Amino acid sequence: MTMSQPFLPPLGPTWRSNRFHRQWLLDQANGLFDFFQSGIIDPAGGFFDLDDAGQPIEAANPVRQIHNTTRMVHCFAIGTLLGRPGSDAIVDHGVSYLWNAHRDARHGGYVWSLDNDGPKDDTKQAYGHAFVLLAASSAKVVGHPLADRLIQDITQVLEERFWEEQHGAVTEEFSRDWQPLSQYRGQNSNMHLTESLMAAFEATGDKAYLDKAERIAGLIIGRHAASLGYRVAEHFHADWSLDKEYRGYDVFRPYGTTPGHWLEWARLVLQLWALGGKRHAWMPEAARELFRQSIELGWDKAKGGFFYALDWEDKPRLPQKLWWPCAEAIGAAAFLSDHDPSDYHEQWYRTLWGFADRYLIDHEHGGWRPELSEDLKPGTTLFAGKPDLYHALQACLIPLFPATGSLTRVIPEALSQA
Numbered sequence: 001m002t003m004s005q006p007f008l009p010p011l012g013p014t015w016r017s018n019r020f021h022r023q024w025l026l027d028q029a030n031g032l033f034d035f036f037q038s039g040i041i042d043p044a045g046g047f048f049d050l051d052d053a054g055q056p057i058e059a060a061n062p063v064r065q066i067h068n069t070t071r072m073v074h075c076f077a078i079g080t081l082l083g084r085p086g087s088d089a090i091v092d093h094g095v096s097y098l099w100n101a102h103r104d105a106r107h108g109g110y111v112w113s114l115d116n117d118g119p120k121d122d123t124k125q126a127y128g129h130a131f132v133l134l135a136a137s138s139a140k141v142v143g144h145p146l147a148d149r150l151i152q153d154i155t156q157v158l159e160e161r162f163w164e165e166q167h168g169a170v171t172e173e174f175s176r177d178w179q180p181l182s183q184y185r186g187q188n189s190n191m192h193l194t195e196s197l198m199a200a201f202e203a204t205g206d207k208a209y210l211d212k213a214e215r216i217a218g219l220i221i222g223r224h225a226a227s228l229g230y231r232v233a234e235h236f237h238a239d240w241s242l243d244k245e246y247r248g249y250d251v252f253r254p255y256g257t258t259p260g261h262w263l264e265w266a267r268l269v270l271q272l273w274a275l276g277g278k279r280h281a282w283m284p285e286a287a288r289e290l291f292r293q294s295i296e297l298g299w300d301k302a303k304g305g306f307f308y309a310l311d312w313e314d315k316p317r318l319p320q321k322l323w324w325p326c327a328e329a330i331g332a333a334a335f336l337s338d339h340d341p342s343d344y345h346e347q348w349y350r351t352l353w354g355f356a357d358r359y360l361i362d363h364e365h366g367g368w369r370p371e372l373s374e375d376l377k378p379g380t381t382l383f384a385g386k387p388d389l390y391h392a393l394q395a396c397l398i399p400l401f402p403a404t405g406s407l408t409r410v411i412p413e414a415l416s417q418a
Contacts, residue, residue, distance in 0.1 A: 011346055014337060015353075016399045028361070029396040033079055035366035036389045037086060040072060044116055046097045047072050051385040053365045063120050065113045066102050069094055070131035071390040074408075077138035078397065081411045088142065095139050095146050098132065107177050109157050122176040126162050126189035127252065129154060130170075133196035137203040141408045151200065158193075167240050168215030183238040184246070186253065187224075190216045191261060194268055195406075198275055202409040210276060217272055221265055221286050230289035231297070231314075232262045244312055251382055254309040256317050259298025260325030263306075266290040266332040267398075270339055274404045288340060291332050295348065298325070303376055304355050319374035320381060323360050324388065326352055327368075327395035338403035349399075356395070368392045 015021040035054045040047040046064030048056035056062075073094035079087030102110045104122075110132050112121040132154045140147035161178060162170040169190050173181045197213035200206070219240065225232045234257060235246035247255045266287045273283035297314045298306045305321030306329065333349035336342075359376050360368045367386035373379045394407065401410040 011343055014341075014346055015350060016334060016337065022400060025396050025400055029393060030084075031366060032368075032389055032393050032396065033084055033087075035386065036072075037076075037079075037090065041090065041093055045101055046114070047094065049385055049387060050367075052362070052367075054367065054386065057385055061115045061117065063113050063115050064097070064101075066098075066110055066125075066128035067131050068387075069097055069102060070128070070135035071388070073098070073135035074131075074138040075389045075393050077135075077142045078393065078407050078411065080142045081408065081415075091139060091142060091144060094135065095144050095150065098135060099146055099150060102132075103153070104176065109161060109174075109178070110154070111176065119176070123181065124161070124174040124176065124178065126170045126172050126186075127192060129158055129162060130189055130193035130196045133158065133193070134199055137196065137199040138408050140203045141412070151204065155200070163212070167219065168212075169219050169240065170216075171238075184243075184248075185236040185238060185240055187220050187232060187234050187236070188252065188261065190220055191265060191268065194272065198268075198272060199406045199408060201275070202406055210272075213272055214276060214280070217265075217269055217283070221269055221290070222282055225262075225265070225290065226282075226286065230262070230286065230293045231257050232265055232290070234258060234261070250309070250318060254318055256309050256311045258309050258325075259294040259306050260308070260322065260328055262290045262294040262298070263325060263328040263332045266294070267328065267335045270332075270335045270403065271405060274339070284339060287332070287336060291329075291336055291345075291348075294325075294329065300374070303374065305359070305372060305376060307374075308382075316374075320379060321359075321372040321374070321376065322382070323356075323368045323370050324391040326356050326360060327391040330356070330395040331398040334399040335403040362386075 039050055039054055039056055042048050042062065046069055048062060051057050073091055076087040076090040080091060101114055104111055109124040110129055111119045112123050112125050112128050114120055136147055136150035136154055140151060164171055170193060172184050172186050172189060175181060194213045194216045197209040201209035233242050235243045237243050269283045270287045273280055297310060300307060306325040307316040308320045308322050309318035311317040330349065330352045333345050333352060336345040337349060359372060362369055369378050370383040370387055371379045397407055401407065401414050404410060
């Protein structure tokens with residue numbers, strides 16, 4: 001027996017249709033909310049980072065990064081939709097901080113990070129702006145009074161500053177006063193913008209968001225990933241030619257390829273296909289191949305877990321096993337099981353949850369361990385504490401709802417029919 005082909009009893013009905021498993025998923029989601037909800041609000045604005053036990057990491061002048069602010073808004077908007085008391089207060093706290101602190105009232109756009117004295121890193125990053133659109137869309141779904149202004153503002157910034165019509169994607173980074181910082185173009189920011197554009201389309205009905213999402217997917221997956229055997233390239237030059245030599249910060253821009261992003265795209269491409277009326281025949285095949293390649297090349301067949309980054313020879317370059325690729329794999333397997341049912345996808349869905357339960361879910365303190373070493377021991381080379389709710393929460397909730405859209409769309413639809 002290997003982790004690549006684990007022993008499983010006869011499959012029978014899917015786990016997603018199993019009442020006990022569905023209750024287990026809901027319990028896991030509530031456990032995550034419990035872990036984060038009580039300790040994240042910083043009275044000075046924004047959200048604290050949490051340690052292993054869920055307590056705020058003590059710092060004299062804590063730094064709040066925009067992706068943390070926005071993801072918390074998104075997650076607790078989901079909590080609001082699910083009827084979780086206290087979630088609306090966290091949404092309000094986060095949206096207010098986005099509008100009053102991260103938003104640059106002088107130059108426009110949203111700065112990457114702040115401390116109690118003001119902007120800490122005042123650059124304007126496409127990655128962060130993508131999540132502002134997600135937070136704004138989620139806030140609109142739950143009726144926050146600032147949501148419409150936030151959507152209008154971030155949409156204008158993305159259109160006027162980041163979007164490159166000739167390529168059908170966004171550029172990457174600017175100084176505070178909008179001077180370009182590099183010729184770099186990255187798939188990661190565009191991938192998350194695809195997620196956010198779909199959410200914005202669902203929240204507003206404006207098809208322009210969906211059109212942009214389809215163009216990004218066509219560039220990153222339909223053109224580049226397809227030409228690389230459905231390995232997703234991360235780094236590009238300004239003309240969107242591949243840059244295989246790029247070396248950046250390992251947390252956001254590791255050298256080589258990142259199998260976790262292949263898995264993230266597998267779900268997003270299927271969601272985009274369903275949301276767009278199933279017009280693009282290449283998308284389901286791409287989703288299947290992205291998932292299969294991530295398993296074949298990215299999964300450690302001896303020990304289990306997804307290697308964080310591979311080199312261009314498909315060998316592990318960063319052999320750490322992070323939490324978020326496993327979480328994204330669960331979401332992808334759930335979507336594939338809905339749209340392309342097979343024993344393969346069902347077996348991997350079960351295997352992935354088995355791995356997460358054994359190694360990633362912290363049953364003692366709560367939350368998910370963010371990093372494991374190659375031999376599956378807790379590690380801190382890239383992350384400390386419990387930095388994330390977003391990936392793990394969506395892994396728990398995506399399998400509970402129809403694979404037809406964002407959680408902020410399918411949750412209210414499902415509850416209205418209950």
